[in-house]
Amino acid sequence: MEHGAAATACPSDPALAPGSLAPDFRLSHPRNASLSLSDLRGQPVVLAFYPPGWDPSRGEQIAQYNKILTQLPNLHAELMDFSVDGDWYDLRFAREQMRLPFLANPSPQPEIAQLYGAEGREALFVIDADGVIQWSYRAPVGVPPKTEDLVEALRLIAPQPKEETAAPKAPRMALTRRDFIAATLAMAFALTLGAHAAQAEPEAARMGATPMAPAMGVSGGDTMPITLTVNDAAHDLQIDPRATVLDALRERIGMTGSKKGCDHGQCGACTVLVDGRRVLSCLSLAVAQQGKKITTIEGLAQGETLHPMQQAFLTNDGYQRGYCTPGQIMSAVGLLTEPVGPEDADVRENMSGNLCRCGAYPNIVAAIQDVRKANTNASV
Amino acid sequence: MNETMDAAVGKPMDRVDGRLKVTGGAKYAAEFPLPNLAHAVMITSTIAKGRVAKMDTSAADAAPGVIKVLTPMNAPRLPNDPSYSPGGASGRPQDRKLSVLQNSAVYYNNEPIGLVIAETLEQAMHAAALVQVEYKEEKPALNMGREKKNAYKPKAANQEPTDTHRGDITSGQRDASRRVEQTYTTPMENHNPMEPHATTAVWDGDDRLTVYDATQGVFGVQNVLSRIFALPKSNVRCVSYFVGGGFGCKGSVWSHIPLAAMAAKSVGRPVKLSLTRAQMFGMVGYRPQxxxxxxxxxxxxxxxxxSSHASWxxxxxxxxxxxxxxxxxxxxxxxxxxxxxxxxxxxxxxxxxxxxxxxxxxxxxxxxxxxxxxxxxxxxxxxxxxxxxxxxxxxxxxxxxxxxxxxxxxxxxxxxxxxxxxxxxxxxxxxxxxxxxxxxxxxxxxxxxRSAASALARLLPDGTAYVQAGTQDLGTGTYTIMTQIAADALGLPVERVRFELGDTEMPETPVSGGSQTAASTGSAVKQAGLAARDQAVQIALADPSSPLHGMSAADLDVKNGMIFVKAQPDKGETYAELIARQKLPKIEAKIQSKPGEEKxxxxxxxxxxxxxxxxxxxxxxxxxxxxxxxxxxxxxxxxxxxxxxxxxxxxxxxxxxxxxxxxxxxxxxxxxxxxxxxxxxxxxxxxxxxxxxxxxxxxxxxxxxxxxxxxxxxxxxxxxxxxxxxxxxxxxxxxxxxxxxxxxxx
Amino acid sequence: MHPFSYRQASDEQSALSGVSGQPGAAYLAGGTTLIDLMKLDVQKPSQLIDITPLPWTKITELPGGGVSIGAMVRNSDLAHSEIIMTRYPVLSEALLSGASPQLRKMATTGGNLLQRTRCYYFRDITTPCNKREPGSGCSAMDGYNRIHAILGTSKHCIATHPSDMCVALTALDATIVTRGAKGERRIPINEFYFTPGDHPERENVLEPGELITAVELPAMPFTGRSHYRKVRDRASYAFALSSAAVALDIQGGVIKDARIAMGGVGTKPWRALDAEKALIGKTAGPDAYKAAAEAALHGAKTHKDNAFKVELAKRTVIRALTMAAQKTA
CATH class of the missing domain: 3.30.365.10 (Aldehyde oxidase/xanthine dehydrogenase, molybdopterin binding domain)
Known part of the structure; x- marks a missing residue:
């Protein structure tokens, strides 16, 4: 289970384990009164952390907010934009000249993210009315938690729906704190799950994930319990023996950084490290990787600091479409520990298992040589 | 409109989407984690000509996890069938003839003839292999040399004339001392972008469709799907934030896109359909021989x-x-x-x-x-x-x-x-x-x-801007160059401009093909940026509280988000100050930019x-x-x-x-x-x-x-x-x- | 992919017992061939016995001067092993010219011996193939056959053996050590593979359930003067159109002994015994090499698209011999 994974990922943080009191902090906002987490006691709260930086799918999120907001009482406004401002997401509405702050920490003030062990990554904490962490999730960028786990956690702490149909007319700024929290909760939900989360009835979401009844013999429905260790986090999965590491990462764990280009070991886009060696995840069965350490592109950066190879690819423009890039970078990181000669030609030969249809090869070689030269200099 | 200084355009700036690409955070069409997602796998023909006589799906239907098997026999009929109809071939990419299970004809090998939808990818792939197909086979035409005698003259060669003729070839040859006459041949070639074609389709009720698609043209997808499913265009949304390569093959709407939508509708769940690499050899185009x-x-x-050049x-x-x-x-x-x-x-x-x-x-x-x-x-x-x-x-x-x-x-x-x-x-x-x-x-x-394109530029109260155009970034750097163009047009540093693309909810732009995105969408982004900037300037000029009140626009410039007097650069105010004082939610301009007479x-x-x-x-x-x-x-x-x-x-x-x-x-x-x-x-x-x-x-x-x-x-x-x-x-x-x-x- | 059950073998015994009496069972090692073919439904085992935990991961010197290579030694580790690089450079070179760095990290020595052909038609279950489905016919014979074999073919199959490693092992007279129901067997590599003949589906002498445990290289004092030359359609990451593994014992300019094996042209890793004979006793040089190349390709049978391979293979042999001769023994 992913929340187990989160606990494994940060063993040094027992204070953040489910059941412990959420650390308090104070959010300050340039235009709004400041607010402490403890001020919100009495209602459940979801804390959402997002890595800084630009992400085009925010447009997608805005569209989602609109959908969710139309379902909230007392709020009949069209969302125009949201932006990151300090510790807040500011939402702006077209008709109402109103800003609605959301608890979210994109971490220009890193201390709060630090407090929650969430620097440079997506993280989600579901905190109950007593301020106790009920569920937590921390993952590298782009890795959402499982729908059903989150839905379950939200159901546990969500306030019981009340028949509050006769909502008062919606005067400006009439949003109550309760609405604010409900909206916060919905927002975190939307942000995490991406598109169409609002449509996801918990029951429906669970239906799709119901494990198949174990069949006798080999029928195609059998699954096996395994633990995959990915980027130092343990993932307990019930998995079809036919699932490759690549499909387990992309379709089960939700880590889509490793790419499927050919599914037959002919392109290298799925390259990951297994116990430090670069291998093709599309030709590796997930069930065969127990006890091994898998490292994917999502596990390279340390918080917000990119791995030198990631930085070198960025600086040298070692990509265009970006689809082969995770495999190129993982392969390049693997190469660093191999007996590869110093010349460009050596790098070319030893990177020939990674196709790049955009033809970024010269820039890829330059990026790798930058890192190797820096390493040599550093070790001298 | 004033021309602006180019602070960003031309610079070797790192890609704004680079961080997402090197961390694995960039989301491609098959990577949107939708709840209750079902997996579809395509079944394709193994003959080149004839028809599907029978498809036995009983083993597949009974296989674990299978939700539905669609064949030409049971697939829902589409309101507007994009299949081949005699005399209907226009050759336009938006009018491609598609194979979407509306009939049992087979025109080429590896053509879509069925679809298995299952709970997991492994189950769908296995079930697809269990479907038994019987064909009524006909003799195909496969050899260009042999069929060349039946060659015909098309109405146009892409957008160019089919044939041209100038001068007198015979006398030209007579005047020459040397002549080269040779035949050059090139084989079929496949684009093979690293990212396979993939579509994730989600229906909201019966009449609203969203697709996450690996495409070079979100509006093309919207157009074709709205036509096939008889929906208002505004009810079809196509999203494509990142495309893992196209090179032309993702510029048309091919069969798998409506098939994914059809599958999602028929099972009442979001459906993801990715082509296998092998399936990319036939149904999604190639360079002809x-x-x-x-x-x-x-x-x-x-x-x-x-000179002469005769081409087949x-x-x-x-x-x-x-x-x-x-x-x-x-x-x-x-x-x-x-x-x-x-x-x-x-x-x-x-x-x-x-x-x-x-x-x-x-x-x-x-x-x-x-x-x-x-x-x-x-x-x-x-x-x-x-x-x-x-x-x-x-x-x-x-x-x-x-x-x-x-x-x-x-x-x-x-x-x-x-x-x-x-x-x-x-x-x-x-x-x-x-x-x-x-x-x-x-x-x-x-x-x-260059084609007509639209863009929206919006200055926000915090002094940042976002600019949108529903174009695509095929790795060509669109995110980055548009950010640069917009920043210069608006007079903002690039860090304060966010450029968004890849969504039909955004202003319409043409397909990213023919090397036209920079020229088309770039022009729109520039003009939208300039228009928003001019609007801000006009508001400042008209505002008695502005230090710029009453001056002439020609005397002003904008840099770093500050509107200032050219002759007196410390006199002025920032966009943020202006917007705050005016209590505006935004200053924005949406424009359409079109080619003129230059062509x-x-x-x-x-x-x-x-x-x-x-x-x-x-x-x-x-x-x-x-x-x-x-x-x-x-x-x-x-x-x-x-x-x-x-x-x-x-x-x-x-x-x-x-x-x-x-x-x-x-x-x-x-x-x-x-x-x-x-x-x-x-x-x-x-x-x-x-x-x-x-x-x-x-x-x-x-x-x-x-x-x-x-x-x-x-x-x-x-x-x-x-x-x-x-x-x-x-x-x-x-x-x-x-x-x-x-x-x-x- | 067809469903299967999966089990890890903890030791040799559990591996053997897992497969014995299970016609649908298969061993899984590096997986680079098996998983690929399972995805294509070319292989459909109902049970996979994962033998990667087995401890055959060592490269050890044998008392007589030879070397034993554990079946689970990965191709990349073998290629970079000091003893292989110095004593049997032809093997290291062959391994490094094969596949890609990632595949070499995965593929095992034992698995590489059992690599399957890249014949397009073998890999496409919708087309007839005698190797995949005995008696169904050979699609390559009248199909597109540029990559196909010219040596050791039969009227039922012209599929090429794809391995580089096996070509080097063939030149080196390797012995394949196996364990099966009948105990240990030691099989010279030249007797390990079958040519297709009337039964292309039978590729080697292994009995069902028999497991490769090691490969032994004999002591051969002159293998330091050995070389692998591979010719392919791109600069890396492609199967051989033609390759040659050679070793030369040259003393005083005269060839005392020679080993020649060829890849990309045969239905199995192709030992060119006649070519070796043609060299022995001759003065090392172009004339001898040319004669050897002619002998090596004697009896080659071409098809529509692969006629070029005869000349290419000859030149590859000549080149490999020339390069090997330039090395110091």
Missing amino acids: TEQDLMVAAKSDGAITA SNTSTFDEFVEPTAAVTRILYESPAQETSHRLVRLNYGTPTFMRAPGESPGTFAIETAMDELAYSLKMDPVQLRLRNYAEVDPESKKPWSSKSLRECYKVGAEKFGWDKRTPAPRSMTAPDGRLLGMGMASATYPVR NQYALHSFGAVFVEVLVDPDLGEIRLNRIVGAYGAGRILNAKTGRSQLIGGVVYGVGMAMMEHTIPDPRTGRIVNRDLGEYHVPVNADIPDIDITFVDEVDTIINPVGAKGIGEIGITGVVAAIGNAVYHATGVRVRDLPITLDKII
């Missing part, structure tokens, strides 16, 4: 007196696509007499499509190889021969060029390459290790295109020159590239870093075309035998040498507001011929049939 008869005749001083390419039996290979011959050199023509041969393969520089890629291979042959025949330097026939105006239309720097490209390229060290005789140069050394060159060219008055083209050095093993025939130098005049380069990458990428694509790419159909079944990346060879890292790209300075104020000509495709042109010419120089063997593999030269 071509046969090109070239004739170039010249006087002893090299002056061309007559294959299309499908049910739709039309023309590879306009002769178009390039019409504009490249002076030739007082010339004939060109395009003919099509119908074969039982899928419909071919645009593939990186359609026409120009195989076309420059033919004409630029013929020019090399002519140079040898005349004992003249290949560069000199090209300069001798330099076209000062468009030889076909006689219109002046909006700009042309080809002469400069030859010069710069030859100098950087060291062309003067070349001894012309074949096999006259060797490398220190004993390998044969060959040097070859060719011209490159691609037309400048009627000028000939619009990019040009370049590419020089290649090869080393050939004299016994084993192995060809290795040693270095490539390219010089290009392509107007304004909006980002020096991503621009260079794009040209390198184009050249590498050309290396593949020249030396290895070859889609091979089985002669009996029309089934592509090498339908994987193990046997369909594209260049690997070790194939690619240093590539030296130079952009010559070229200011073109005519083409479009941003002055960019588009650089997505010119890189592949010319390089194929340059490699072949270098191989000839090294070995004395002229290969006129691509790809140039070692078996053809040993």
Whole structure:
């Protein structure tokens, strides 16, 4: 289970384990009164952390907010934009000249993210009315938690729906704190799950994930319990023996950084490290990787600091479409520990298992040589 | 509108989406985690012509996890069937004839004939293999040589005339002292972007459809899906934030896209459909095979007196696509007499499509190889021969060029390459290790295109801006160059501008194809940015509380988000201050930008020159590239870093075309035998040498507001011929049939 | 992919017992061939016994001067092993010219011996193939056959053996050590593979359930003067159109002994015994090499698209011999 994974990922943080009191902090906002987490006691709260930086799918999120907001009482406004401002997401509405702050920490003030062990990554904490962490999730960028786990956690702490149909007319700024929290909760939900989360009835979401009844013999429905260790986090999965590491990462764990280009070991886009060696995840069965350490592109950066190879690819423009890039970078990181000669030609030969249809090869070689030269200099 | 200083445009800025790409955070079409998602896997035909007589789905239906199996027999009927209907082939990409289970006809091998939808990918793949298909088979037409007698003349060659004729060929040939007449052939080639085609479709009720699609044109997808499913356009949304390569094959709406939508509707759940690599050989287009008869005749001083270029390419039996290979011959050199023509041969393969520089890629291979042959025949330097026939105006239309720097490209390229060290005789140069050394060159060219595009620029109260246009970033750097253009137009630093794309909810833009995004969407972004900035200026001028009140717009400039008096730079105010005082939620402008009369008055083209050095093993025939130098005049380069990458990428694509790419159909079944990346060879890292790209300075104020000509495709042109010419120089063997593999030269 | 059950073998015994009496069972090692073919439904085991935990991961010197290579030694580790690089450079070179760095990290020595052909038609279950489905016919014979074999073919099959490693092992007279129901067997590599003949589906002498445990290289004093030359369609990451593994014992300019094996042209890793004979006693040089190359390709049978391979293979042999001779023994 992913929340187990989160606990494994940060063993040094027992204070953040489910059941412990959420650390308090104070959010300050340039235009709004400041607010402490403890001020919100009495209602459940979801804390959402997002890595800084630009992400085009925010447009997608805005569209989602609109959908969710139309379902909230007392709020009949069209969302125009949201932006990151300090510790807040500011939402702006077209008709109402109103800003609605959301608890979210994109971490220009890193201390709060630090407090929650969430620097440079997506993280989600579901905190109950007593301020106790009920569920937590921390993952590298782009890795959402499982729908059903989150839905379950939200159901546990969500306030019981009340028949509050006769909502008062919606005067400006009439949003109550309760609405604010409900909206916060919905927002975190939307942000995490991406598109169409609002449509996801918990029951429906669970239906799709119901494990198949174990069949006798080999029928195609059998699954096996395994633990995959990915980027130092343990993932307990019930998995079809036919699932490759690549499909387990992309379709089960939700880590889509490793790419499927050919599914037959002919392109290298799925390259990951297994116990430090670069291998093709599309030709590796997930069930065969127990006890091994898998490292994917999502596990390279340390918080917000990119791995030198990631930085070198960025600086040298070692990509265009970006689809082969995770495999190129993982392969390049693997190469660093191999007996590869110093010349460009050596790098070319030893990177020939990674196709790049955009033809970024010269820039890829330059990026790798930058890192190797820096390493040599550093070790001298 | 005021012109702005260019603080960002042209700079070698790192990609704004780079961090997402190097961390695995960039989301491609198959990577949206939708709740309750079902997986679809396609079943495809194993014959090239006939019909599906029977599909036994009982084993698949009973397999674990299977939700539904769709076949031509049980698939829902679509309101508007995009299947082939006789006489319906228009050849336009938006009118592609699709195979979406509406009938049982089979027109090519590997054509969609069914769909399995299951809980997991493993279950869907297995069940698809359990479906038993019986066919009623007919004899397919698979061989172009054999079917050439049935060739026909299409109405147009892409957007160009099918045939042209100028001057008197016979007298031109009579005046010539040397004549080259040869046939050049190129095989089918597949785009093979690294990201397979994928569509995730979600219905909201019965009449609202969202698709996450790997596409070069979100609005094309919206259009076609709204037509097929009879929905208002506003009810269909297409999202495509990142595309893992297209090169043309993701520019059309192919069968899998409506099939994914059909599947999602029929199971009432979101459905994800990714094509396997093998399934990308047939149903999503390819470059057709071509046969090109070239004739170039010249006087002893090299002056061309007559030329002709007759081209044949294959299309499908049910739709039309023309590879306009002769178009390039019409504009490249002076030739007082010339004939060109395009003919099509119908074969039982899928419909071919645009593939990186359609026409120009195989076309420059033919004409630029013929020019090399002519140079040898005349004992003249290949560069000199090209300069001798330099076209000062468009030889076909006689219109002046909006700009042309080809002469400069030859010069710069030859100098950087060291062309003067070349001894012309074949096999006259060797490398220190004993390998044969060959040097070859060719011209490159691609037309400048532009379509209408819209963009929205919005200044926000916090002093940042966001700018939207529903275009696509195929890795071409659109996110980055649009951010740069918008920042300069708005007078903001790039860090304070967020550019968004890839969504039909955003302002409409054209397909990202034909190297037109920078010119089309770039112009719209620039004009929207300028309009928003002017609006802010007008508001400030009219606001009595503004320090700028009552001044004239001409006296003002905007930099770093501050509107200020040019003559007194400390006098002014920021966008943020203005918006706050005005209590505005935003200042925004949405505009549409359209091409003007320039295309009627000028000939619009990019040009370049590419020089290649090869080393050939004299016994084993192995060809290795040693270095490539390219010089290009392509107007304004909006980002020096991503621009260079794009040209390198184009050249590498050309290396593949020249030396290895070859889609091979089985002669009996029309089934592509090498339908994987193990046997369909594209260049690997070790194939690619240093590539030296130079952009010559070229200011073109005519083409479009941003002055960019588009650089997505010119890189592949010319390089194929340059490699072949270098191989000839090294070995004395002229290969006129691509790809140039070692078996053809040993 | 067809469903299967999966089990890890903890030791040799559990591996053997897992497979014995299970016709649908297969061993899984590096997976680079098996998983690929399972995805294509070419192989459909109902049970996979994962033998990667087995401890055959060592490269050890044998008392007589030879070397034993554990079946689970990965190709990359073998290629970079000091003893292989110095004593049997031909093997290291062959391994490094094969596949890609990632695949070499995965593929095992034992698995590589059992690599399957890349024949397009073998890999496409919708087309007839005698190797995949005995008696169904050979699609390659009249199909597209540029990559196909010219030596050891039969009227039922012209599929090429794809391995580089096996070509080097063939030149080196390797012995394959196996364990099966009948105990240990030691099989010279030249007797390990079958040519297709009337039964292309039978590729080697292994009995059902028999497990490769090691490969032994004999002591051969002159293998330092050995070389692998591979010719392919791109500069890296492609199967051989033609390759040659050679070792030469040259004393005083005269060839005392020679080993020649060829890849990319045979239905199995192709030992060219006649070519070796043609060299012995001759003065090392172009004439001898040319004669050997002619002998090596004697009896080659070409098809529509692969006629070029005859000349290419000859030149490859000549080149490999020339390069090997330049090395110091």
